[in-house]
Amino acid sequence: MAVRQQSVPVAERTTSQVQRASRAGLAGLGASLQTIGIIALKELRTYFTSWMAYALIAVYLFIAGFIYWVVVGRMSHSLPLSPFFAELAIILMFIVPLLTMRLLAEEKSTGTVELLLTSPVTDWQVVLGKFFGVFGVHTVLVLLTAHFPIMLFKWGNVDKGIIWSSYLSLWLTGGIFLSIGLWASSLTDSQVVSGFLAFGVLLMLWLVNIFGFTMQNAFGEFCRHVSVLSHLEDMTSGVIDTKDLVYCVSVIGFFLFWAKQVLESRKWK
Amino acid sequence: MVEVEQLTKKYGEVTAIKDVSFRVERGDILGFLGPNGAGKTTTMRILTCFMAPTSGTARVGGYDIFKDSLEVRRLIGYLPEGVPLYRDMAVRKYLLYCAALRGVPRRGREDRVDEVMAKTHVDEFADKIIGKLSKGQRQRVGLAQAIVHDPPVLILDEPTASLDPAQTREARELIRTLGKDHTIILSTHILAEVSMVCNRVIIIDGGEVKAVDTPDNLSRQIRQSDVIQLRFKRAPSDAAQQLRKLKGVQRVQQQDGAFMVETSLDADLREELAAFAVNKGWGLLELRRMELSLEDAFIEITSGHVERIVAASSEARQEGGTD
Numbered sequence: 001m002a003v004r005q006q007s008v009p010v011a012e013r014t015t016s017q018v019q020r021a022s023r024a025g026l027a028g029l030g031a032s033l034q035t036i037g038i039i040a041l042k043e044l045r046t047y048f049t050s051w052m053a054y055a056l057i058a059v060y061l062f063i064a065g066f067i068y069w070v071v072v073g074r075m076s077h078s079l080p081l082s083p084f085f086a087e088l089a090i091i092l093m094f095i096v097p098l099l100t101m102r103l104l105a106e107e108k109s110t111g112t113v114e115l116l117l118t119s120p121v122t123d124w125q126v127v128l129g130k131f132f133g134v135f136g137v138h139t140v141l142v143l144l145t146a147h148f149p150i151m152l153f154k155w156g157n158v159d160k161g162i163i164w165s166s167y168l169s170l171w172l173t174g175g176i177f178l179s180i181g182l183w184a185s186s187l188t189d190s191q192v193v194s195g196f197l198a199f200g201v202l203l204m205l206w207l208v209n210i211f212g213f214t215m216q217n218a219f220g221e222f223c224r225h226v227s228v229l230s231h232l233e234d235m236t237s238g239v240i241d242t243k244d245l246v247y248c249v250s251v252i253g254f255f256l257f258w259a260k261q262v263l264e265s266r267k268w269k
Numbered sequence: 270m271v272e273v274e275q276l277t278k279k280y281g282e283v284t285a286i287k288d289v290s291f292r293v294e295r296g297d298i299l300g301f302l303g304p305n306g307a308g309k310t311t312t313m314r315i316l317t318c319f320m321a322p323t324s325g326t327a328r329v330g331g332y333d334i335f336k337d338s339l340e341v342r343r344l345i346g347y348l349p350e351g352v353p354l355y356r357d358m359a360v361r362k363y364l365l366y367c368a369a370l371r372g373v374p375r376r377g378r379e380d381r382v383d384e385v386m387a388k389t390h391v392d393e394f395a396d397k398i399i400g401k402l403s404k405g406q407r408q409r410v411g412l413a414q415a416i417v418h419d420p421p422v423l424i425l426d427e428p429t430a431s432l433d434p435a436q437t438r439e440a441r442e443l444i445r446t447l448g449k450d451h452t453i454i455l456s457t458h459i460l461a462e463v464s465m466v467c468n469r470v471i472i473i474d475g476g477e478v479k480a481v482d483t484p485d486n487l488s489r490q491i492r493q494s495d496v497i498q499l500r501f502k503r504a505p506s507d508a509a510q511q512l513r514k515l516k517g518v519q520r521v522q523q524q525d526g527a528f529m530v531e532t533s534l535d536a537d538l539r540e541e542l543a544a545f546a547v548n549k550g551w552g553l554l555e556l557r558r559m560e561l562s563l564e565d566a567f568i569e570i571t572s573g574h575v576e577r578i579v580a581a582s583s584e585a586r587q588e589g590g591t592d
Contacts, residue, residue, distance in 0.1 A: 031372075038369045050357055111353030115414070118317040118349075119370045120342040267321040 035121050036129045043103070043133025053137055056095050060141055063091050068148045072156075082237055085166040088145065089173045089229070092138075093202045096174065099137060100181025101195035103130045104263070108189035117263075127260045131182055131252075138174040142167065162237070169235035172248040176228055177202055179255035186259040205229060270295045270422060270452045271316065276325035278311050285311040286476040288325070293469075295421075298448040300467035300484070301456035308476040309456035310350055313426050316454070317347045329422055343372065346415035346451075350426040352407050356400030360391055360410055363399060364417055371418035382417065389413040389443060405436035412443060416451070423447060425455040429462060441466050496559040497539060499528045502552025515545060529559070 047053040067087040107113035116126060149163045177198075184198035185191075205228050212224035224230055228251060231244045271293040278285045286308035293299045301309045314320045316327055318338045326333065332340040355363055364382045373381055386392040389409045394402060399410060408428070415423055428444060429437045444466055447453065457463060463470050464484040472480040501508065509521045512530055517538050520531040532538045539556060546553040 035370065038366070042366050045362075046355070046357060110356070111349060111351055112355055113353075114314070114317075114319055114349045115347065115353060115367075116370075118319050118342055118345070118347045119367070120339045120372060121370060122339070266319070 032122075032125060035125045036132065039121070039126060039129025040132035040136065043130055044136045047099070047134070047137045052098075053140075056098060057141055057144060060091060060095055061144060064088055064145050064148070067091075072152070082162075082166065082233070084148070085170055086233070088170055089232070090206070092170075092174050092177055093206060094199070095141075096138075096177040096181050096202065097184070097195040097198035099134055100178055100185050100198055101191045102185070103134060103182050104185040104259070105189055105191045105194040109191070117266075123260050123263045127182065127186075127256050127263060131179060131256055134178050134182070135175060138178060139171065142171050142174065165235045165240045168240065169232045172235075172245070173229070173232050176248060176251050176255075179252040179259075183255040183259040183262070186262040270297075271327070271329050271454065273312070273316070273327045274325055276312065276315060276322045276327060278308075278315060278320070279323045284476055286322075286473075289473070289476075289478055290325075291471055291478065291481060293452055293454060295452050296448070297469055298444070298453045298455070298467045300463035300470045301454060301473060302458065302460060302463055302470055303456070303473040304458055307473045309473060310426055311476075312473070313347075313349075313424050313454070313456060317345055317424055318342055343418075344420055344422050346418065346420040346423045348411045348415045348423075348425045348428055350430070350456075352411035354399045354407060354410060354414070357398065359396050359398055360402075360413075361386070361395040363410070364413055367414045368417045371420075373418050381419075385413050385417050388416070390439075405432050408432055408436070408440060409443075412440070416447065421452060423451045423453045423455075425453065427457060428455055429457065429459070437462075495532050495536070497530045497532065497542060498555065498557045498559055499530060499542060499546065499553070500526065500555035501528070501546060502554055504528070504551050508551065511549070512542075512545075515541065517541070527555070 064087075068084055071084045071087070104113065107116060117123070121129075149158070149167075152158045152163070153160065180201050181194075181198040184201065185194040187197065188194050208223045209227040209229040212220055212227045212230055214220070215223065231247050235241075235244060273289060273291050276289045277287050289308070289312055291299075301312070303309050311320070315322045316329065316334065318334050318341055321335070326335070328334070329341045330344045332344070334341050358366070361382060364385065365378060368378050368382055369375075383392070386395055389412050391406065391409050391413050394406060399407065402410065408431075412425075412428065415425065425444070429440045432440055441462065444453065444455065448466075455466070467484055470480070470482060470484050471478055499512075505511075509523055509528060512518060512521045512528060515538070517532050517536045518530055519533060522529040522531070530538070530542065537558075539558060543553060543556055546556075
């Protein structure tokens with residue numbers, strides 16, 4: 001399967017902007033990234049010092065293993081692995097709200113947000129730090145499923161390109177889900193509400209995708225266009241399109257921006 | 270070091286603070302005194318850049334809280350009310366995190382944390398999980414995080430609330446020590462605390478600054494009257510007026526069916542009052558001299574007597590003498 005890569009002038013432009021910015025204040029940028037890193041690392045540690053991360057990983061791997069067994073066992077000849085990755089994405093949908101619900105809601109309900117935001121950090125650094133922290137957990141989660149394709153590499157005959165692009169897709173889908181979860185967590189000081197909200201939005205995304213599949217009318221067409229998941233299905237079939245990557249990053253950016261706005265709104269209330 | 274100019278904060282229709290202005294000089298320990306809901310926390314949240322005021326401005330170390338918010342926050346160590354800490358972290362790890370977040374360089378960060386832990390006596394439970402600590406211990410961790418980056422200004426919101434007496438004394442001792450090389454703003458509703466720790470006091474009530482003075486001057490103003498509480502079985506409707514006419518009585522207030530008779534300091538009117546009530550046949554049920562602790566006196570101030578005291582205080586100042 002071909003891995004399609006488009007050359008996009010936007011990407012070049014971004015690079016030159018970054019270069020200019022870095023020349024303007026490399027030290028500032030470094031310090032800023034460092035702050036994001038400090039927050040992200042703290043979040044990551046928090047997940048792994050409680051039982052939360054381990055429990056979720058255990059459940060995730062168990063279900064993933066089960067699906068793998070079903071998918072690979074049932075269709076053993078020249079299988080497309082895309083159903084496997086699609087199922088993994090759906091499990092993520094259930095797990096992500098559990099991961100993200102505490103991110104900001106907990107800080108708000110315990111009041112620790114006050115200490116965080118009165119430290120010399122910007123609201124962006126807080127949001128990005130939180131995001132990358134939980135994204136780290138998700139990355140661990142994705143990496144831990146690596147033994148499934150490795151088994152296939154060893155004993156099966158699979159297109160490695162598809163596997164790689166499917167992983168990229170799973171990784172980025174998780175990113176989108178997490179950004180939605182983080183946004184939901186910024187809206188409330190109740191973890192339960194934030195978890196439900198995130199889950200509701202993710203469920204809507206999924207439904208929109210299903211409508212897009214099943215309805216052949218204009219509404220179906222519309223759903224296909226706005227669907228987050230359909231962009232990612234291309235990838236699980238082995239096509240990495242820069243358009244899809246830009247789309248993913250934009251959606252993540254959109255929800256993170258929104259979360260940052262919500263966080264900032266304390267100042268104009 | 271800290272200049273606050275006409276800060277006003279409204280939550281919708283409700284005005285939390287109104288035209289609050291004050292200055293804190295380097296090395297001052299300023300006590301922010303007021304009942305709950307007076308606007309202490311709001312003022313502190315604005316100073317620490319957690320919230321923005323509706324109008325007015327403030328500067329910390331010359332930096333504006335809007336324009337140079339990050340600089341301001343670098344200069345400030347903050348202990349919010351209720352000491353919110355990450356309960357699932359160990360003390361040392363938490364302090365290391367705070368130090369990193371506030372820009373303490375990696376080299377020397379561990380040493381700095383050790384130093385702060387020794388100073389605030391949290392070193393004995395450095396590796397315990399914060400959620401498992403007692404309130405007093407948590408309070409000390411709260412203080413430790415506030416000073417971990419060695420900020421010149423400390424803002425402490427009720428630093429001794431919910432501590433037992435021994436711990437309170439210890440905390441005050443610590444704050445006094447910190448006051449030697451920090452500028453401190455602390456809020457409290459305990460007047461005694463102010464007179465023990467602070468060298469300047471702001472009394473705030475209903476969102477407005479009612480008085481700014483040294484603790485000595487203020488408590489002298491506050492303790493200018495005694496209160497005797499009386500209860501009668503058959504008080505006539507004009508009982509308060511009759512009581513007011515008695516010699517030495519300054520003021521009479523009715524509270525939950527009791528009469529609070531305010532007399533000048535040390536003029537013990539209990540005997541006279543008892544005789545008066547018995548003569549009138551009001552059926553004296555209770556006569557009690559209210560032990561006016563400093564706290565009670567302060568509560569009085571902030572529940573309406575304050576104008577009088579402020580007036581007296583400014584009169585005294587104008588005359589350039591004592592009351």
